[in-house]
Amino acid sequence: MFVDHLSLLDFRTYQALDLPLTPGLTVFVGPNGVGKTNIVEAVDWAATLGSHRVPGNGPLIATGAERGVVRARVDRAGQRTVLEYELNVGRPNRVRINRAAPVRAREALGTLHTVLFSPEDLTLVKGDPSHRRRFLDDLATAMRPVLSAARADYDRALKQRNALLKSTRGRRGFDESDRATLAVWNDQLARAGAAVMGARLQLLKALGPEVDRAYQQLTDGPKHVSLGYESSSVAPGADQEALGHFSVADLYDLMMQAFERMERQERDRGITLVGPHRDDLLIRLGETPAKGYASHGETWSTALALRLGSWYVHLADDPGRGSAPVLILDDVFAELDARRRRRLAELVGQAEQVLVTAAVDEDLPSALLEHTHTVVDVSPGAVAVRSAAASAEPSDPATDGPDTGGHGG
Ligand SMILES: Nc1ncnc2c1ncn2[C@@H]1O[C@H](COP(=O)(O)OP(=O)(O)O)[C@@H](O)[C@H]1O
Ligand SMILES: [Mg+2]
Numbered sequence: 001m002f003v004d005h006l007s008l009l010d011f012r013t014y015q016a017l018d019l020p021l022t023p024g025l026t027v028f029v030g031p032n033g034v035g036k037t038n039i040v041e042a043v044d045w046a047a048t049l050g051s052h053r054v055p056g057n058g059p060l061i062a063t064g065a066e067r068g069v070v071r072a073r074v075d076r077a078g079q080r081t082v083l084e085y086e087l088n089v090g091r092p093n094r095v096r097i098n099r100a101a102p103v104r105a106r107e108a109l110g111t112l113h114t115v116l117f118s119p120e121d122l123t124l125v126k127g128d129p130s131h132r133r134r135f136l137d138d139l140a141t142a143m144r145p146v147l148s149a150a151r152a153d154y155d156r157a158l159k160q161r162n163a164l165l166k167s168t169r170g171r172r173g174f175d176e177s178d179r180a181t182l183a184v185w186n187d188q189l190a191r192a193g194a195a196v197m198g199a200r201l202q203l204l205k206a207l208g209p210e211v212d213r214a215y216q217q218l219t220d221g222p223k224h225v226s227l228g229y230e231s232s233s234v235a236p237g238a239d240q241e242a243l244g245h246f247s248v249a250d251l252y253d254l255m256m257q258a259f260e261r262m263e264r265q266e267r268d269r270g271i272t273l274v275g276p277h278r279d280d281l282l283i284r285l286g287e288t289p290a291k292g293y294a295s296h297g298e299t300w301s302t303a304l305a306l307r308l309g310s311w312y313v314h315l316a317d318d319p320g321r322g323s324a325p326v327l328i329l330d331d332v333f334a335e336l337d338a339r340r341r342r343r344l345a346e347l348v349g350q351a352e353q354v355l356v357t358a359a360v361d362e363d364l365p366s367a368l369l370e371h372t373h374t375v376v377d378v379s380p381g382a383v384a385v386r387s388a389a390a391s392a393e394p395s396d397p398a399t400d401g402p403d404t405g406g407h408g409g
């Protein structure tokens with residue numbers, strides 16, 4: 001798949017941007033701070049309904065504006081879909097598909113797939129577990145949008161359960177009605193939590209080998225990457241690896257047992273101590289955990305392998321025509337050594353559309369520029385297409401609605 005047109009209104013540095021895009025490789029070039037990442041962030045937002053840089057919408061909306069708009073037209077094996085998002089603060093975003101009436105946000109998930117790699121991804125290896133949980137959940141949700149319902153249920157039940165534990169914290173007379181309420185939240189949290197954990201564990205089975213494959217392709221090194229799951233619900237000393245064989249019903253039981261085991265502590269501390277919100281993805285490089293042990297170069301390669309592995313998993317999950325996710329490489333090449341650059345450039349040739357940002361052309365390996373279709377010079381608030389390869393057909397700049405030819409879904 002590829003994005004063939006991106007329009008932005010009051011998004012970051014762009015008051016109004018109308019940008020036709022082509023399949024193949026597009027390179028956004030310009031000095032630091034001109035707005036290159038802002039463009040690819042918008043494309044990624046259209047796929048994931050989130051930013052890789054900030055949690056909320058606030059910073060995405062141009063300063064002084066009330067709302068921002070991201071509109072992306074997606075071409076998947078010739079079928080075009082227009083995704084349109086109005087980003088708001090303090091009220092829900094408005095999501096429209098093919099200009100029809102607004103729909104729920106999650107209905108838009110799955111139309112466009114992206115895999116974005118940026119220097120921020122080093123936190124996947126080095127940072128706290130929340131980054132790794134989000135990585136797993138976002139990837140699982142991109143492939144199975146229904147998971148977003150379980151994630152929302154989980155977050156809601158967790159809030160309620162924490163509120164109960166907090167309000168009754170340490171209280172001796174935890175009465176019958178408190179106990180009954182806790183039982184309700186235990187059940188709801190374990191139901192949603194088992195769905196979330198089940199999705200993560202299932203994803204890990206597919207992801208582990210693909211991440212290692214990507215790591216081998218990037219480094220040729222002697223080390224292998226392996227992924228494991230560390231669940232807070234597993235009793236201390238018990239076997240974490242056994243989780244790989246658990247059904248969703250087993251995971252429900254595991255969480256219910258953990259609540260029982262931890263009740264005293266949870267009531268003392270007034271907070272939920274077990275569940276997928278406290279779990280971690282364990283990344284091992286060779287014999288050691290990557291976190292705390294990997295060198296700088298290994299950390300980069302591991303982070304990049306997690307993203308390329310995600311890209312392979314998407315492809316294996318949906319091998320249909322036009323299903324390959326848009327690959328976005330933000331500010332990546334300058335940081336890699338010559339060999340890794342060359343390797344990455346080779347891999348990039350497999351994607352239908354690749355969007356790359358770089359401060360200067362020299363940051364890009366020549367192997368990459370051999371496939372270059374388009375170079376876009378970025379300056380504050382505006383872009384100029386510098387060159388387009390012969391194979392790229394000119395796009396129609398006036399098209400921001402669904403195709404009149406009766407495509408679209
Ligand atoms: N909501 C916003 N409104 C206006 N300007 C913004 C907003 N968010 C970020 N910026 C500006 O965008 C610039 C950074 O753009 P970015 O795309 O990250 O640059 P780069 O080209 O280095 O990737 C900064 O100058 C920042 O002040
Ligand atoms: Mg940038």
